[in-house]
Amino acid sequence: MKILAVNGSPRGEKGNTDRILQPFLEGAREAGGETETIYLKDQKINHCTGCFTCWTRTPGVCVHKDDMPALLEKMKAADVLVYATPLYIFTVTGLMKNFMDRVIPLLKPSIIKRGDQYIHPMRHEGIWPKRVILISNCGFPERHHFAGLVETFRIFTSGPDLDLSAAILCAAGELLKVPEAQDSIRWYLEASRRAGRELAEYGHITPETQEILERRLIDPEVYSSFANTHWESYDVQEPQPEKAVESAGAGTLSPPLPLPPMGKGMPDTFRELISGQAAAFNAAAAGNLCADIQFIVGGQEPGNYLLRIADGQCTAHQGTVPAPALTITTPSEIWLKIARGELSGQTAFMQGLYRTEGDFGLLLRMNELFSKKSSSAQ
Ligand SMILES: Cc1cc2nc3c(=O)[nH]c(=O)nc-3n(C[C@H](O)[C@H](O)[C@H](O)COP(=O)(O)O)c2cc1C
Structure with a gap:
């Protein structure tokens, strides 16, 4: 099983998202999976200009000469796509959104009916469907912040070509990088590793592991007071409105x-x-x-x-x-x-x-x- 993970955090390998993603991939490797992580912050990916040249004059080929064509090849070769992104304003980061937009050369422009919905068919036959795993973390301590992100991925994968196999969503994610918290969150990272192992072994994550990954990392009260102490430690001087x-x-x-x-x-x-x-x-x-x-x-x-x-x-x-x-x-x-x-x-x-x-x-x-x-x- 080839697993391609795309990390959309501007913090890349130093970020909280990667702290969940890497144990997940380690677990997958333990069960024989082949994994690769792409850090979008290190890639040159121009934003889509909406010209649709990839659907008209040069089918399947974007006008931009950047790192994206190579990433599309990797996506085509993978069995599983892991979208790993921190929550930014209730959705994916800008880096991830740019990446997701630039995937349209893989689609054909026609609109066809499959089942009960209209879709764009994929350009390259025989390599779909692919499993999708969503991994995210957010700064607030409550899981309902992920509602918009989950809905985006639910619709994104609702066609016949992608299948949202699992979502690992970690609220209070800023705890993941706190050195003093490492002992108390080890169970969560271990569950992420187990999820990766299960994916590579059985092709899906078991409900038991999913249930563990939905447990709270920390009491929201404790987390918010910890977070506020952190921000207060900066002794921030709010700029004075000059005129006033x-x-x-x-x-x-x-x-x-x-x-x-x-x-x-x-x-x-x-x-x-x-x-x-x-x-x-x-x-x-x-x-x-x-x-x-x-x-x-x-x-x-x-x-x-x-x-x-x-x-x-x-x-x-x-x-x-x-x-x-x-x-x-x-x-x-x-x-x-x-x-x-x-x-x-x-x-x-x-x-x-x-x-x-x-x-x-x-x-x-x-x-x-x-x-x-x-x-x-x-
Ligand atoms: C621009 C920006 C927007 C954010 N928006 C949200 C948000 O809507 N909800 C939330 O809970 N956290 C939000 N956060 C906090 C991040 O999700 C959090 O810091 C996360 O741990 C970052 O993960 P990373 O270290 O992998 O980048 C935001 C952070 C930034 C910088």
Whole structure:
């Protein structure tokens, strides 16, 4: 039995889909099956342009010169086609959809009645029907998310030429790659291996194995709290709607931003840079200075930030104030380059790479004011 598996995950062999697919194929090999995996992310497959040249001027041959003709040959030679795709917006990934569209050179254009439905007959006789296995996983913990995908494959295989033999659908699929979860999900991967073995041995997956593969991997409550902890660990800063922040008053200032960890080298982001400046504040040099330095930041990391100097301390904030002593308008990448010593602050100013408004004397003092550590920007 020749089994051709097509993996449509953009993550390819590093993805969750492959974590189910590979044990399945291993099982098939254990029972004498011959298997091959195609990772669509590594293939050059142009999207179908709908020209129907493959049905008219060059029957069976697409206008595109890419990797698809070779894949069609592999499909023709296979006994079983495994469509392995993560769920993307309730259906297959774009990679998989491109691939599925480009299969139409295998069909003839005529519409004929077979049984109780109209179909396009296959171009190459004698190599059909083929078994189809659908393997998918999704990020949500409930199986009903697969309803649209399953319906697509149900209709896709409803003709006489393809037979949807089984669907392995794993909800809460992001668990599959978590190292700490490996012991608790081993039974599922083992069931997938068993399914592959059964397919190669008996030509179908037994109801017992199918039933195991439909069991829940994890309690949805536990999974969603685990997933939320994961996403929260990124400390994501949602971009501020620029206009709303700019026009807002003093009330829009965030609490002081946390200082960067000790020993953190050069800043990677503007946010890190600005909190690094607060950490580098030289109170002795500031004396009794009381001033707000406003940053209006554009470029790759747009946002509004403020350095507030008062009572011998400096704090960094997100937001704006109505009357700062000094306003610096800069693309984030320019000020980062200055902070990293890749660009002279004075040269950048002379070249108009950033603008200032307000107390120019304060701009000239910035080197001295933020001189405690090397993370000073000026
Ligand atoms: C663009 C996009 C769309 C997605 N849509 C869904 C969805 O509709 N339902 C769902 O449960 N998970 C959805 N997911 C989550 C993926 O199915 C999930 O991350 C899966 O584990 C990815 O598998 P892979 O590692 O093999 O690529 C989506 C992910 C992406 C990136």
